[in-house]
Amino acid sequence: MDNTNLKFSGFKVGQTIKAFDFMPMDGRPDRFVQGKIISIPEDRGYACYEVKADASSIYYDQGTSVFVPMEMDFMEYEERITMIMDEHGRERV
Secondary structure, eight states, rough: OOOOTTTTTTTTTEEEEEEESOOOTTTOOOOOOEEEEEOOOOOSSSEEEEEEEESSSOOOTTOOOOESSSSSSSSTTSSSSSEOOOSSSOOOO
């Protein structure tokens, strides 16, 4: 599957990302998952990252596998997914 044209296709296994469900807004709690990308599955029916959660706003327990879409058809925005740490353990700001 060629995912190179998708908005957030540039991340790699081993990187730690933070992915939001919705754009953060005043008066509404953030909804996100943060964790290390453990795979880029090709059998899900959509392009995504499998992330092992190490932090979450509400939904996921630590260590849970979460599938983060590389692109969404609606409510997509520029910073929906950001890198927290690269695959070598260096923090990104």
